[in-house]
Amino acid sequence: MNKALQFELDAVCPWSGARAGRFTTPHGVVETPVFMPVGTNGALKAVTFDQVRNCDAQIVLSNSYHLYLRPGHELVKEAGGIHKFIGWDKPILTDSGGFQVFSLDMLRRITEEGVFFKDHRGGREHFIGPAKSMEIQNFIGADIIMAFDDCVKNPATYDEALASMERTHRWLQTCVEHHARADQQALFGIVQGSMYEDLRSQSVAAVTSHDLPGFAIGGVAVGEDRSTIERIVGYTTPLLPEHKPRYLMGVGTPWDISYAIRCGVDMFDCVSPTRLARHGAAFTRAGRISLRTSKYAKEFSPLEDDCQCFTCKMHTKAYLHHLFRQKEQAGGTLLSIHNIHHLIRQAVECRQAILNGNFKQYFEAQCLLHESDQVARAAAQMR
């Protein structure tokens, strides 16, 4: 049994394999399925932790890459660890920096030891490899830390995907060897393999050969279309160990999350609720809407009548529209609050449905919503 993280299943949907569970960390319990908002620089963009707490967030994600560059992982350690530094006493997960370095694209150089890259702000060259990432994440001190993996953009050729996957496996071995605080930090391994099913299953076998407290599916939503995301997740998730949490990295939209939960995923993170919010888009049960359009100028009702988030309790669509039109920062804040609350609530609703034994009905309703939203958006694209 892992000291840093214990996971148990509360219920499994017999129709789909969707799971309701919980895991315990040094900073508390997290009930799954769970959506984890992203706080890249030790802060959610445009949102305070008081507001994050009021969205019922159980756990947040932050980034080793960004915290390493500034303020520096040594400084975070000096501050007493990330929980004290940022003022959030619930669980925290840090990403390893693998994906950030991947997204730098032209600014990096990959070697067997790791990745040389230039700070996106410009400046001197840095290096992060699996051993360094473990040091950084140990200094930062999150409850869950991620293996340093290599990610390829889709579509990738089979050979590229294979080479990248094998590098990820070698790097995982190094991560395990350099993981100094296994009693306080749970290290999750990351499955790669791009869009190739045989590589995905090979990767699951290699990654789960390590006795780690949790596993993640990486390399998803990196250029491929929606149906491919669904295919990869649907294929890969059931291969993962039943009694360990399963984390789908970087996904996603409300529909993606429903679908992945159906496939048996327990944890999600995505920048979509905060980024879309800052750009004026809101998740609703009826699909995505843009508060920038003038059709909301005189809609004196909340985004959703039954939503319990601060934004919906206090403000109308007309007001939100006004804020975006005036480029008031509060618009991004209020929509972020709503969107985060929306995805968190959705995961909670899935959990309740799984516990109540009616997940099939819940999911089928989500399918109908998704289809009508797809039709509406296709029509909008035609114009």
Added chain:
RNA sequence: GUGCAUGUCGUCUAGAGGCCUAGGAUGCCUGGUUGUGAUUCAGGCGACACGAGUUCGAAUCUCGUCAUGCACU
């Protein structure tokens, strides 16, 4: 009333006879955004005040009309 000046997308403007079926910014309208290089990116709409002339050719030069501003009466 007289004199002078000025009239270009909704707004601010580029423009000095062909590089202009008029460019930019902003605005407005549509989209995109999936382990945040992202409070952003892409596309669209939209004007030479009006009328005559000079010229092969006028947003640009001339005249008139209208409008606006300033000064004087």
